[in-house]
Amino acid sequence: xxxxxxxxxxxxxxxxxxxxxxxxxxxxxxxxxxxxxxxxxxxxxxxxxxxxxxxxxxxxxxxxxxxxxxxxxxxxxxxxxxxxxxxxxxxxxxxxxxxxxxxxxxxxxxxxx
Numbered sequence: 001x002x003x004x005x006x007x008x009x010x011x012x013x014x015x016x017x018x019x020x021x022x023x024x025x026x027x028x029x030x031x032x033x034x035x036x037x038x039x040x041x042x043x044x045x046x047x048x049x050x051x052x053x054x055x056x057x058x059x060x061x062x063x064x065x066x067x068x069x070x071x072x073x074x075x076x077x078x079x080x081x082x083x084x085x086x087x088x089x090x091x092x093x094x095x096x097x098x099x100x101x102x103x104x105x106x107x108x109x110x111x112x113x
Contacts, residue, residue, distance in 0.1 A: 048066060
């Protein structure tokens with residue numbers, strides 16, 4: 001089992017942060033964040049896209065438990081899921097951007113392929 005990074009947050013704060021990052025990713029098709037957060041959010045986003053590819057009611061309700069916005073849920077199932085219907089995984093890409101000004105945290109761009 002993969003060891004997840006705690007990111008200096010409580011479990012509930014970490015889950016809320018991941019939910020907001022995934023919602024922003026599906027809303028904007030790309031987000032700029034730290035490399036560690038991008039690596040942690042990527043599997044969640046991939047699983048939600050797989051649910052959208054399935055497209056049934058149970059999958060929609062499971063995805064609704066993760067996403068914060070009904071419009072983003074609609075976009076996931078109407079646009080993003082069908083876009084990747086013929087693809088067998090690898091829906092996201094992480095591009096390293098260098099270091100952030102201020103705290104020199106390594107930044108990355110998490111985007112849908």
